[in-house]
Amino acid sequence: MTADPHGTGQHGVASGGLILPRYERPDGVHPPLNSPEYRSSQLRAPAQPLVPMPQWLTEVTGPLLGAERVTAADSDLTTRHPGEPLGERIIVTGRVLDSGGRPVPDTLVEIWQANSAGRYAHRVDDHPAPLDPNFDGAGRCLTDADGRYRFVTVKPGAYPWRNHLNAWRPAHIHFSLFGRAFTQRLVTQMYFPGDPLFAQDPIFNSVPDPKARERMIARFELSLTEPDWALGFEWDIVLRGPSATVFETQEDA
């Protein structure tokens, strides 16, 4: 590729090129796509190696979805129905940060989870545990100026699945996060401390580094616990952060 002194000028960019943030590549943190012990990966994970892609304009930008996606009621999963859901009422809160330690404000957080009996309000879930007419398991909120999110919900139950004989998922809440750039998009699961089901769960253990696995486990926090009302759990989520702004040279491209 050769330098193109005219190509960028038409977009109003000074000659010399675009100066873009560069997002850390989290080598060794995420699970390998091919994780045979998680059986569903065997037909769905790509067999070919991923092709390295530069982080250019489409990758360093992303949807900044705002308040129009969320109502105040969306962050309390216990008050949207005629009655209260069964189960242990919990508060789940924490901050969305980037790896530089900067809070990610005003970013959409979406969660979904099973009810306290371990059953999802979804037609595909045929686990013979009761549905709860007062619980749909869906939540949304925007982080505040400090990157903080907060949900009120009930503790999800563990549930069996068909991955292997006597397979059970540890209790978890699914989290979907956008950050501010396409490179930061993350979907993950939050687990609860001390769950005896961790050792046999191929999804939890698909993360190769034990320290990284611990970062998916919330912390019980007495100071967040509201007397006579709800247990408090704290869980910070760290997205890939931009390094100091750098000029991408031709070699990098």
Added chain:
Amino acid sequence: MSLPITPSQTVGPFLAIVLPWPDGPFVVPEGTAGAITITGQVFDGAGQPVTDALIETWQADPDSRFDHPDDPRGAARPAAAGFRGFGRCPTDASGQYRIVTLRPGSLPCPAGGTEAPHLDVSVFSRGLLDRVVTRIYFPDQAEANAADPVLSAIGDQARRGTLIASAVPGGEPGQFRFDIRLRGDRETVFFDV
């Protein structure tokens, strides 16, 4: 300060509880002048449709701009009312998704050169422990595609072709098809971004 990042986990089979939005597939409101439609199916390694996936797209506007402060050319409001840049659609019982959008413009590369019009795509599903990322390019942009540095970096012509949508046969102009094969025969190129 450097914090270690949070690992990814699969979306699992129940993402439809919250992730699909009624207006998700509409990057622009239906009926917007110049709107195009991209439809396709997602297939697994056995050639079976993946009926519980979620497709997300992100792209420049037709004027090659982003309404985003990290674009060093400046954030630009799109000319088309309601253009969001972002699309999101779950796959249905036949593994099919559909996105209604406007054609993105081409983009300047940091060190010179030009990226052909493209959409960045994330695919989420049960069985994928992390999203997989691909790109959609357009079949009627042969010259721009040939000069695109991301496409050109893929040596194998047939693999490169997995990133180029096709015109829907007998379809109206602006109707494109882009199938995604997660694994195996004609596997789509996926990127490490």
